[in-house]
Amino acid sequence: DVVMTQTPVSLPVSLGGQASISCRSSQSLVHSNGNTYLHWYLQKPGQSPQLLIYRVSNRFSGVPDRFSGSGSGTDFTLKISRVEPEDLGDYYCLQSTHFPPLTFGSGTKLEIK
Amino acid sequence: EVQLVESGGGLVKPGSSLKLSCVASGFTFSSYGMHWIRQAPKKGLEWIALIYYDSSNKYYADSVKGRFTISRDNSKNTLYLEMNSLRSEDTAMYYCAKNWELHYWGQGVMVTVSS
Numbered sequence: 001d002v003v004m005t006q007t008p009v010s011l012p013v014s015l016g017g018q019a020s021i022s023c024r025s026s027q028s029l030v031h032s033n034g035n036t037y038l039h040w041y042l043q044k045p046g047q048s049p050q051l052l053i054y055r056v057s058n059r060f061s062g063v064p065d066r067f068s069g070s071g072s073g074t075d076f077t078l079k080i081s082r083v084e085p086e087d088l089g090d091y092y093c094l095q096s097t098h099f100p101p102l103t104f105g106s107g108t109k110l111e112i113k
Numbered sequence: 114e115v116q117l118v119e120s121g122g123g124l125v126k127p128g129s130s131l132k133l134s135c136v137a138s139g140f141t142f143s144s145y146g147m148h149w150i151r152q153a154p155k156k157g158l159e160w161i162a163l164i165y166y167d168s169s170n171k172y173y174a175d176s177v178k179g180r181f182t183i184s185r186d187n188s189k190n191t192l193y194l195e196m197n198s199l200r201s202e203d204t205a206m207y208y209c210a211k212n213w214e215l216h217y218w219g220q221g222v223m224v225t226v227s228s
């Protein structure tokens with residue numbers, strides 16, 4: 001199974017500041033078709049997860065451009081600029097290149113400093 | 114608007130069975146693979162099952178293989194998860210989600226396994 005190591009566990013940020021979350025996989029997430037199936041989700045308190053970024057760097061419909069994803073191979077990053085109160089919650093990465101199983105990172109709690 | 118609505122959860126005893134449903138609307142259900150994902154209380158997300166758009170392939174996490182069965186009825190736009198031999202560690206919120214990148218999730222349904 002692919003292990004997704006997500007850091008940090010907790011990320012205190014100031015409103016208007018920048019946040020960066022890392023996700024590292026135990027093997028390359030490049031599929032034989034050339035795509036990299038690494039995605040990012042935000043779970044706001046009391047809600048179900050919502051897709052932010054798919055396939056490393058593609059913003060999902062309606063996601064503000066304050067969110068950006070980057071990386072390749074085994075090393076990926078989600079950056080949030082100009083953090084707003086609505087950005088608070090738990091962030092997860094997910095790989096769907098190698099399955100079963102699909103595997104999630106353990107999560108990062110974004111909170112106000 | 115894409116909507117996924119789960120139902121069928123509840124409180125059951127260890128060893129019992131339960132069948133969850135996920136009714137889809139707002140998209141062509143028969144064209145997309147579907148997943149079940151769960152989240153134990155105060156824990157992270159765990160993928161548990163995937164079914165292809167035409168039911169040709171089904172995959173499971175080791176934690177549920179042999180006990181849970183994913184299925185779908187494309188004529189009813191409905192995804193199912195049949196859960197047998199339930200254990201206390203199956204206690205979780207269960208979500209269905211659409212397509213490869215889990216673009217959309219339902220609101221979830223709670224399953225509690227306790228004596």
